[in-house]
Amino acid sequence: MSAAPQKPWRQRLGPVHTWVGIVLGGLLFAVFWMGTLSVFDREIDRWMMPATRLASPAGPTRLASPAGPPRLDAIAPLAQSLVPAGARQWRVDWATPRTPVLRLSWQTRDGQRELRYLDPATLAPMADPGTLGASGFFFPFHYGLMLSWNDLGKWLVGLAGMAMLVLLVSGVVIHRKLFADFFTFRPRKRLPRSSLDLHNVTGVLGLPFHFLITLSGLVIFWAVYFPQAHQGVYGSGAKAKAAVQAEGYGRYRPNATPATPAAPAKPLASLDAMAAQARARWGPGAEPYFVRVWKPGQADSYVELRRSYASEVSMNLDQLYFDAATGEFLHQFQAAPAMAVQRFFSGLHFIQFEHPLLRGLYFALGLSGCVLIATGQVFWLAARRKAAAPDARWRLVEALAVASTTGLIAATLGFLCANRLLPQHAQWGATDRPGLELLAFFVLWSLALAHGLGRAMQAWREQAWAIAALAASALLLNAVTTDAYTRVTTPWAVWGVDAALLALAATAIYAARRLKARGLAT
Structure with a gap:
């Protein structure tokens, strides 16, 4: 049959x-x-x-432009006054044509995240918008x-x-x-x-x-859907996950020097000078898009700067780290070729370029x-x-x-x-x-x-x-x-x-x- x-x-x-x-x-x-x-x-x-519908800059009295770099040394004292003691980090995101406000955010000791908007003209804190918005919900x-x-x-x-x-x-x-x-x-x-x-x-x-x-x-989300790709090399557990983050995405931690009463934290060095160093290291046309101060107020505090990808498809992971007290260069990170491919696909998907x-x-x-x-x-x-x-x-x-x-x-x-x-x-x-x-x-x-x-x-x-x-x-x-x-x-x-x-x-x-x-x- x-x-x-x-x-x-x-x-x-x-x-x-x-x-x-x-x-x-x-x-x-x-x-x-x-x-x-x-x-x-x-x-x-x-x-x-509605409060963030700011006009384009007009006149020499403005401290910053929504499309240009902010004066970080003018923002630092404000950030230090707003961020609670013991915070893990605080960061400032540049204003852009699509988001014409400065964004000051921080992470508290218990992991809670807070966000405040700043007027790029006066650096005055703006009222809480009272919404997650599309970027916080959609x-x-x-x-x-x-x-x-x-x-x-x-x-x-x-x-x-x-x-x-x-x-x-x-x-x-x-x-x-x-x-x-x-x-x-x-x-x-x-x-x-x-x-x-x-x-x-x-x-x-x-x-x-x-x-x-x-x-x-x-x-x-390759690491979520196919964890075997990195577990076969790094193993499993919290330490292995941290190693993947460090080598893949650039998580950097300098050798810790625990603060003691005899070694109090030093004042924060010039962030504008660090940003200038970053531009020089990255080359012509490169611009940071945020600065982050890790362990603020501590003796082993350090500063991170990320390179903007507004003019390119790939969402690069280029990072520079400086000593917060001295402004001394500590570390530079660039994604490995395999990770660069993933970041190119990320850029195609998220379309964050201008x-x-x-x-x-x-x-x-x-x-x-x-x-x-x-x-x-x-x-x-x-x-x-x-x-x-x-x-x-x-x-x-x-x-x-x-x-x-x-x-x-x-x-x-x-x-x-x-x-x-x-x-x-x-x-x-x-x-x-x-x-x-x-x-x-x-x-x-x-x-x-x-x-x-x-x-x-x-x-x-x-x-x-x-x-x-x-x-x-x-x-x-x-x-x-x-x-x-x-x-x-x-x-x-x-x-x-x-x-x-x-x-x-x-x-x-x-x-x-x-x-x-x-x-x-x-």
Whole structure:
């Protein structure tokens, strides 16, 4: 009896593509959505932190320029007065065109991290913005889902990344007319057909980007996903991990000379002189982007300077260390070739270099990835609805799909609205203002899931209307609660966020009207 012939690869990969997308599509959308927003996280920070919307420097009386190096010797006394005694370290990050404020941060003896913003013109401490902002929420959510226990969030994001690679490869195999798919989009066809067309177009259009951005995301956390790579050489345990950090990322600790009552700490040497030494050692055009004082106030204190990567793709790890009391050069670190490859992939993924046009392209392609994932889910649901009557499991899948796409977008907009609605010093029990913003996000996200369970296919249209209303509300709240439209020095980033909100509201209205006219079942 002859064996049954095996199905061709295209047919065998079809179910893989379908089920990986259905099971992990919601997680993938969350990662892509937050990653796309993180491309402009500093600009969204300006929207969420009105006090940091500083004007460009004007006149010789300014002590520093948002785009230039600060006067570190003028900042040092202020830092020493603000940083509590016994802190492990404090650091100052340069102001940049995207973040036009100086950032003074420190780590206390018990590991807590604090952050204060300084006006680069006067070096005066600014009021607490009362928010995590996009860089403090969207960005960490993108790579860790705000789940730090045993790196659970990073493992889930890694699982989503591997799933995305499987989906991209299987999608290329199962689509025989890949080139034709790029030019085929029939928006007036019924929902299964039009959603599949849009799925194919965005998949083909952004295929190189989607593959590279996913692969680079996995490479960034190589030590988490593939610890055997370093455990085979360094072993396991705290000392081995410290050795990996020191040789891979440049953690430096000079030979300790314990402070005694007979040997008190000496005054801090000129930080500006150390920065000048760093520029000379790194060569023409090189500039530090932060200075960090380790063990401040102790006899064995030392200073670290990092070279900026604003003008290059790779996120270099170039570091210089100086004795804090004498300014004497102690150590220089440059990443080994293998680590330099990892930093190049990190630079491709994080796009921290200054290139506005390329940043806009990343944002557009990131949105295309979100559309790719969402339309894949919509197509499957619409096709299943035509084939059979929905059962309880199918309704759960649809509710999760609704919550993870339109629900997540609505929750994000609710987070922005809460930022503009909450009083500056809002408090609810032990929850401070940043915590209340997060609470608004997760409550709205939970409500979106409940709404999806209760309203089934109608939830898509109703949540599209909710997105339009929330986006318009966020735009109006920015105009009403800040001086964004009454001053001529408002940064373009703030108006850019408002323009994106307006475009999102218009897109949501169009989608809601289309869904009402044709219905999800046709």
